[in-house]
Amino acid sequence: xxxxxxxxxxxxxxxxxxxxxxxxxxxxxxxxxxxxxxxxxxxxxxxxxxxxxxxxxxxxxxxxxxxxxxxxxxxxxxxxxxxxxxxxxxxxxxxxxxxxxxxxxxxxxxxxxxxxxxxxxxxxxxxxxxxxxxxxxxxxxxxxxxxxxxxxxxxxxxxxxxxxxxxxxxxxxxxxxxxxxxxxxxxxxxxxxxxxxxxxxxxxxxxxxxxxxxxxxxxxxxxxxxxxxxxxxxxxxxxxxxxxxxxxxxxxxxxxxxxxxxxxxxxxxxxxxxxxxxxxxxxxxxxxxxxxxxxxxxxxxxxxxxxxxxxxxxxxxxxxxxxxxxxxxxxxxxxxxxxxxxxxxxxxxxxxxxxxxxxxxxxxxxxxxxxxxxxxx
Ligand code: COS
Numbered sequence: 017x018x019x020x021x022x023x024x025x026x027x028x029x030x031x032x033x034x035x036x037x038x039x040x041x042x043x044x045x046x047x048x049x050x051x052x053x054x055x056x057x058x059x060x061x062x063x064x065x066x067x068x069x070x071x072x073x074x075x076x077x078x079x080x081x082x083x084x085x086x087x088x089x090x091x092x093x094x095x096x097x098x099x100x101x102x103x104x105x106x107x108x109x110x111x112x113x114x115x116x117x118x119x120x121x122x123x124x125x126x127x128x129x130x131x132x133x134x135x136x137x138x139x140x141x142x143x144x145x146x147x148x149x150x151x152x153x154x155x156x157x158x159x160x161x162x163x164x165x166x167x168x169x170x171x172x173x174x175x176x177x178x179x180x181x182x183x184x185x186x187x188x189x190x191x192x193x194x195x196x197x198x199x200x201x202x203x204x205x206x207x208x209x210x211x212x213x214x215x216x217x218x219x220x221x222x223x224x225x226x227x228x229x230x231x232x233x234x235x236x237x238x239x240x241x242x243x244x245x246x247x248x249x250x251x252x253x254x255x256x257x258x259x260x261x262x263x264x265x266x267x268x269x270x271x272x273x274x275x276x277x278x279x280x281x282x283x284x285x286x287x288x289x290x291x292x293x294x295x296x297x298x299x300x301x302x303x304x305x306x307x308x309x310x311x312x313x314x315x316x317x318x319x320x321x322x323x324x325x326x327x328x329x330x331x332x333x334x335x336x337x338x339x340x341x342x343x344x345x346x347x348x349x350x351x352x353x354x355x356x357x358x359x360x361x362x363x364x365x366x367x368x369x370x371x372x373x374x375x376x377x378x379x380x381x382x383x384x385x386x387x388x389x390x391x392x393x
Contacts, residue, residue, distance in 0.1 A: 032091035040095045051219040062132015075126040081321035086262035093266030097369035098220030104259035105173045109136040109182045112252050116240045137178035139169045150192040156185035162232045169226035176209045176224045187242045195245035199237040206231030217368025254327050256377045257334035261313045264341035264373045271366045275348035302344045309337035328390040335383035341370040
């Protein structure tokens, strides 16, 4: 493994950074307040070739890997986590279909997602199936040539604006092996949206409830075989955890930059506050943990790109980076003191955005459970 970024990774970082600074930075403060998401920005990301990074070129992807995908997500999150999550979630159906889909499904659904012409969503969670995802209760029953799906899904990112949702429902017995994965298209009859969540942060990203009432989809929309849905979801989450960890790196880097700038400018007791050990040691710890987290993300992405097992490393990377981002953003607010707590600086927003990263794609308690189980398997 090379610790230096490849020329492609450097170019992608620069391209995404420029996009985020030009297109996102000027609108984020307002859009976070008005809870506005702009799908046209996903289209623009698609035009730049950034929506299908780990997808083969034959499906209009970039034919690259998670090492590159992580760089893109990181740079988006440095400006706004909502769009970083949106891109990561639009990636999930692509990655699932690329691995598990048949040729017809791949050709029909992946190219629009990979080019940003379509938005994707991934729907697993239910009231009784959060961390215990295998306990989901939505049912899918095969009648003639269609599956009829009933149930309620919670906390699904951007399902209300998505064109292609991958949704898990039960086709068989209780437990993980009775779950199947389906492709649900926008405006399918029987699909409505319930509550749109009012959240602590990440307001540009929609989080909605899905109400499935005799939702009817053709049987061709089953992904893989009946009963494979849980494994499909778990594999997708393994990959998704790399992107969430990468987003946390972006948030923490942005917060640390503001804290360093402030510590070098702000004078108290006749000297720059960076000259106080209390502050410089805080900055040193923040930078060290950020570096460690970046290396964990790099390693997990590299393992995935090499086709090696990476479940444990992705869980470690997600756990460590998101806990690190929570700590770094909290410390950055502390270094700016009263100013850090105001909305004049984006630090309080970064702190709220870091919090959700400890929860999404499996809480950090679940990551510890996965790591612990795999250590003792
Ligand atoms: N990749 C492939 N297969 C996997 C897998 C993975 N990462 N993790 C589990 N599986 C398989 C297991 O091998 C097992 O298969 P067999 O029945 O053939 O042996 C099956 O799935 C069941 O696995 P397990 O017994 O570990 O399931 P559990 O119900 O105990 O739960 C956890 C596993 C806790 C890891 C899972 O429920 C989880 O990740 N929960 C968090 C859900 C989450 O992240 N939600 C986020 C919301 S979606 S945005």
